[in-house]
Amino acid sequence: MAGYQGVYMQRFQNYLDRSGEHMVIQKLIDTVLPPELTNLAAGKTDFSVLGVGSGGGEMDVYLLSILQSVLPSIPISVEVVEPSADLTQNFKALVSGSSSLQDISFSWNTVTCAEYEKQVRSKEAVKFDLIHMIQMLYYVDDPAATLKFFHGLLKEKGKLLIIHEAANSGWEILWKTFKKDLCTNTLSDYLSAGDIKVQLDALGLRYEELVVRNTLDITDCFTEGNKDGQMLLDFMTDREDFHSSFSIEVRTSMLELLKNECSTTTDGRVLFNCSLSALLVHA
Template sequence: MKTEAVNLICIGADKSNLAVLGVGSGGGELDVQMLSLMQSTFSTLPITADVVEGSTEMLAKFKASVMKCDNLQKISFTWHIMPSEEYIQKIKGKGNVRKFDFIHMIQMLYYVDDLTETIKFYHSLLNKNGRLMIIIESTDSGWSTLWTTFPNELCSEVVPVYRSSSDILASLKSLGLKYEERFIHNTCDITECFDPNSKTGQRLLSFLTFREHFYQSFTPQIRAEILNLLRSRCGTQKEGKVYFNCNLSCIFVQA
């Protein structure tokens, strides 16, 4: 049986209801899929979903997606329009802390101040047999190669420090937590990044570097070095195409 199936079964074992917490859920695209899967798997259990997201715009998209899914209408949602740090302080100030059966943090741990303390806090909110799922870029990914090679140039107020799966695992080990790691293999065609006249290529470069205007954001030397790195070390080349390594790590932390 696959690890994902085992974790899902453990989450619902001996439960009269399921409580889910999404941290940094954005527009909720993945949340909707996961909640739909849980609802179909545990059709007789009431499900509640708390969502922590600092962007009002993203939450509006999430709510719109929920309204389009008839199968999610029975789920009771609680919306927390705030960043993770504010949510943590809010919960710590309460005497009666709510517990959850499934907590997920997908591509959001780049934005927290204290990685280990953040993981420790959310892990403390797990019910018996609960799972904390963390998805983040794998240490062997092109993202990791790019951002660890150019930390001074790429890290900013938006992403103050780059983190990959190795940082998460180091925190989990320091906390003595049990976990299972699975890999999500993926690639992206970035061939057009090397055509300075390609608008698609410029948008891809902005996405990869978190800079709205790639060519205006870096000196000619840094631009050339970034492009060379993307071509030579951040993926593979095949039949004239350049494929960026987008591998992710999916980590299930036990309660």
């Protein structure tokens, strides 16, 4: 949200550690992909993948390990689109450090989605068997146009895998309720998997959805002066300092919403709903 660097990365990593989000994404990949891959690979002599907004590559590497286990004898090529040079370097380091990935051909594009689209339109488009977008559609100006463009890059019988925050999650309730206060920094709007489904329906595309419930313990957010709670609130609202960024009335209302509408309370712990959705879109 506020740029993948410095203090933001610390907050982001803190969120990942506390929420176990990567494990939830892995569960979605494990459930959705393997049954499809055998059918996708039938009769193929190679398999091509496009990762859009791949970040540091952790989830891409996991996905590729699944691909290699299901398609052990088929050469795999991967094209990566990620605008952050630092995160792309992280991804390259993961590849260099993994002997199992040495047989995969990588092509790196340190550009935004819009810049990549311009590149593709200027030449004959390469088609892909699998395209994945993991937690990245928040950052594009026109999600519907982005979905249409990348769906158009699928080969016959190809699949587009989208993993995103679920409809009606705590994230959606928080960001849509306080849109005028929150959508003024990195994001100008908030998008949930429910919004993405509306756009897929409008485009007439076929897809299946799998939702995995997940929660984040945000109890510390309600203890004044708690540093862990402060870090979570900064990340969840995309601000450098939650307490100085909003009026006391807005802060109070946000905290009430987080506790009563975005979360459930179990054994005195406040558990924020950060469930994720996987949408598998057919060519």
